[in-house]
Amino acid sequence: RKNLSTTDHLRHVESMSTLPSGAGKIPKLNAVILGESLASEEDDLVFSSHDFSQKAHVPSPEKYLEMYKRSIEDPGGFWSDIASEFYWKEKWGEQVYSENLDVTKGNVKIEWFKGGITNICYNCLDKNIESGNGDKVALHWEGNEPDVDGSLTYTQLLERVCQLANFMKENGVRKGDTVIIYLPMLMELPITMLACARIGAVHSVVFAGYSAESLLQRIMDCKPKIVVTCNAVKRGKKVLNLKEIVDAALSESSQNGISVGSCLTYENESAMKKEDTNWQNGRDIWWQDVVPKCSTMCDVAWVDAEDPLFLLYTSGSTGKPKGVVHTTGGYMIYTATTFKYAFDYKESDIYWCTADCGWITGHSYVTYGPLLNGATVVLYEGVPNYPDSGRCWEIVDKYKVTLFYTAPTLYVTRYSRKSLRVLGSVGEPINPSAWRWFFNVVGDSRCPISDTWWQTETGGFMITPLPGAWPQKPGSATYPFFGVRPVIVDEKGKEIEGECSGYLCVKKSWPGAFRTLYKDHERYETTYFSAFPGYYFSGDGCSRDKHGYHWLTGRVDDVINVSGHRIGTAEVESALVSHPQCAEAAVVGVEHEVKGQGIYAFVTLVDGVPYSEDLRESLVLVVRNQIGAFAAPDRIHWAPSLPKTRSGKIMRRILRKIASRQLDELGDISTLADPSVVHQLITLADS
Numbered sequence: 001r002k003n004l005s006t007t008d009h010l011r012h013v014e015s016m017s018t019l020p021s022g023a024g025k026i027p028k029l030n031a032v033i034l035g036e037s038l039a040s041e042e043d044d045l046v047f048s049s050h051d052f053s054q055k056a057h058v059p060s061p062e063k064y065l066e067m068y069k070r071s072i073e074d075p076g077g078f079w080s081d082i083a084s085e086f087y088w089k090e091k092w093g094e095q096v097y098s099e100n101l102d103v104t105k106g107n108v109k110i111e112w113f114k115g116g117i118t119n120i121c122y123n124c125l126d127k128n129i130e131s132g133n134g135d136k137v138a139l140h141w142e143g144n145e146p147d148v149d150g151s152l153t154y155t156q157l158l159e160r161v162c163q164l165a166n167f168m169k170e171n172g173v174r175k176g177d178t179v180i181i182y183l184p185m186l187m188e189l190p191i192t193m194l195a196c197a198r199i200g201a202v203h204s205v206v207f208a209g210y211s212a213e214s215l216l217q218r219i220m221d222c223k224p225k226i227v228v229t230c231n232a233v234k235r236g237k238k239v240l241n242l243k244e245i246v247d248a249a250l251s252e253s254s255q256n257g258i259s260v261g262s263c264l265t266y267e268n269e270s271a272m273k274k275e276d277t278n279w280q281n282g283r284d285i286w287w288q289d290v291v292p293k294c295s296t297m298c299d300v301a302w303v304d305a306e307d308p309l310f311l312l313y314t315s316g317s318t319g320k321p322k323g324v325v326h327t328t329g330g331y332m333i334y335t336a337t338t339f340k341y342a343f344d345y346k347e348s349d350i351y352w353c354t355a356d357c358g359w360i361t362g363h364s365y366v367t368y369g370p371l372l373n374g375a376t377v378v379l380y381e382g383v384p385n386y387p388d389s390g391r392c393w394e395i396v397d398k399y400k401v402t403l404f405y406t407a408p409t410l411y412v413t414r415y416s417r418k419s420l421r422v423l424g425s426v427g428e429p430i431n432p433s434a435w436r437w438f439f440n441v442v443g444d445s446r447c448p449i450s451d452t453w454w455q456t457e458t459g460g461f462m463i464t465p466l467p468g469a470w471p472q473k474p475g476s477a478t479y480p481f482f483g484v485r486p487v488i489v490d491e492k493g494k495e496i497e498g499e500c501s502g503y504l505c506v507k508k509s510w511p512g513a514f515r516t517l518y519k520d521h522e523r524y525e526t527t528y529f530s531a532f533p534g535y536y537f538s539g540d541g542c543s544r545d546k547h548g549y550h551w552l553t554g555r556v557d558d559v560i561n562v563s564g565h566r567i568g569t570a571e572v573e574s575a576l577v578s579h580p581q582c583a584e585a586a587v588v589g590v591e592h593e594v595k596g597q598g599i600y601a602f603v604t605l606v607d608g609v610p611y612s613e614d615l616r617e618s619l620v621l622v623v624r625n626q627i628g629a630f631a632a633p634d635r636i637h638w639a640p641s642l643p644k645t646r647s648g649k650i651m652r653r654i655l656r657k658i659a660s661r662q663l664d665e666l667g668d669i670s671t672l673a674d675p676s677v678v679h680q681l682i683t684l685a686d687s
């Protein structure tokens with residue numbers, strides 16, 4: 001490897017050029033360096049190789065700036081040029097997009113490609129087959145057990161999708177109906193999503209780690225025509241009886257007046273036999289008995305760009321989960337484009353994203369984004385450390401994965417990983433040392449890292465590196481994607497410029513933005529557009545450095561991010577207080593070595609109840625049962641009373657400090673109704 005000096009390759013590119021009509025500033029790219037796999041500790045810049053950059057879709061900062069500038073100055077032109085590469089039965093209207101993000105100016109409304117008629121399933125499958133890729137592998141599936149696998153070409157995938165689409169149509173599922181999918185990472189999961197999209201049904205995937213209670217809540221909210229599930233799944237050595245969970249939810253929902261017509265159940269043989277599965281005749285149908293008999297051809301339901309594609313429930317800081325609604329056209333163009341650029345996708349790539357389709361990452365970057373690009377996608381049913389911690393790298397080697405996208409919580413062993421080209425990271429801030437480990441060890445100091453910042457609500461990447469385009473800084477998500485205008489505002493909602501830190505908002509709309517919350521447009525407006533009028537508020541804190549790089553600092557609201565799963569403190573609290581012996585609960589996030597953030601719960605008990613190990617266990621259990629195992633508190637802290645203001649508001653700021661043992665940073669506690677509570681809690685923390 002040649003050792004090039006920094007100055008040899010240092011070029012100064014324009015800094016901060018202002019765009020016309022107050023559209024905002026373009027990112028400041030000051031020092032731009034092209035070196036050869038050269039990691040520079042002093043200035044904390046990491047360069048991609050000259051060779052990588054030359055072949056990249058965006059080979060230089062200048063190219064990025066040129067494209068970014070156009071995307072901001074002429075969003076309609078920029079996005080309609082890209083959209084024209086996809087299939088539209090009818091082109092969108094005169095106006096490419098319309099937007100109102102300002103609640104003070106009436107209802108918030110975002111539309112892209114309105115009037116355009118298309119189908120995302122058609123664009124994922126038929127279109128790629130027509131262009132000659134029918135025999136290319138669309139999905140490689142790796143089972144929980146290392147010797148269980150399978151794959152489908154684009155043609156085979158289309159046939160499977162059509163069969164299921166026909167079954168659903170025959171069973172009364174119509175355009176606009178909702179379908180709940182409660183499946184683990186089997187090929188049947190993306191198949192079901194695509195089948196819904198094909199017939200214009202709206203899918204709502206519920207992560208198959210949610211409890212019966214959570215599933216019930218979602219069934220009651222969106223009233224699905226059918227539920228698609230499987231009997232069981234093996235995660236590592238554990239067998240999870242999913243059908244039992246679905247049965248509990250379905251019988252409860254029918255007692256509450258919502259009866260779901262059919263429950264299509266896939267027999268996941270390697271986890272559980274048919275005979276051992278709970279069954280309700282008349283309602284339950286075995287997938288393998290009916291779907292393979294359906295025709296492998298199914299006409300597409302052509303839909304408007306603004307027709308809903310899916311809803312996905314996500315946790316907020318208060319109340320029940322919100323049904324985030326994404327529509328078809330803008331989401332399609334946005335996920336396809338972000339996938340292509342953020343991973344520098346090339347036809348020969350093999351792509352693996354470790355996320356589950358139960359989360360937005362699995363929607364945008366396991367299913368739609370990659371398939372729209374005609375990519376080969378690896379799906380993995382199991383857990384990263386089964387049968388041992390080398391499993392992920394075994395899978396990388398087995399399928400010769402070139403693009404690997406994951407949350408920053410994995411282990412590494414002896415495997416070669418020679419195939420890797422680009423690494424992706426998502427879900428939580430990645431600290432510089434974890435970044436360097438990912439870069440040096442996993443990627444052999446050769447693979448650029450795309451630290452992608454985005455959210456369920458944004459549909460796709462918002463702030464992300466473009467591999468090869470500019471040097472990276474470990475731990476920074478770098479610059480905005482095309483068409484995205486991130487702004488940092490202070491408490492008063494005033495935009496701050498240059499080097500700064502504050503609340504991360506977005507100005508103007510982008511095609512992948514969510515359009516509403518299911519049946520609750522008012523909550524959409526108050527949660528996201530009222531805090532800082534005129535902007536979409538992300539709920540994240542962010543700082544910008546002197547080169548214009550963005551550094552995400554975590555949630556500023558009461559949302560916790562556990563291993564990249566978003567959990568609302570309010571939900572965990574309401575589960576805890578449903579325990580008959582728990583009087584009050586306050587939940588905060590704390591730093592966790594493996595999960596990013598852990599869940600720390602303060603509980604007060606009903607008068608006279610003593611705190612015990614048994615009680616602790618049953619409190620944890622109540623959360624597992626009501627939400628799911630992934631939301632189980634890591635720590636329960638018994639509190640005789642909680643620190644409150646004189647008006648009775650719990651002071652979470654103080655609880656966070658106690659939970660993270662930052663006792664010298666408690667701040668002013670004089671406004672508390674009873675300051676002695678704090679000392680009591682500190683004493684109990686160590687006992």
Ligand code: WT7
Pocket residue numbers: 314360361425426427428429430451452453454455456457477538539540552553554555561564565566
């Ligand atoms: C929240 C969104 C979007 C995919 C997975 C989670 C955090 C996401 C990053 C990142 C720092 C990140 C934010 C955000 N987050 N990506 N690269 N760096 N933080 O989706 O459940 O909607 O959660 O995840 O806090 O608000 P989600």
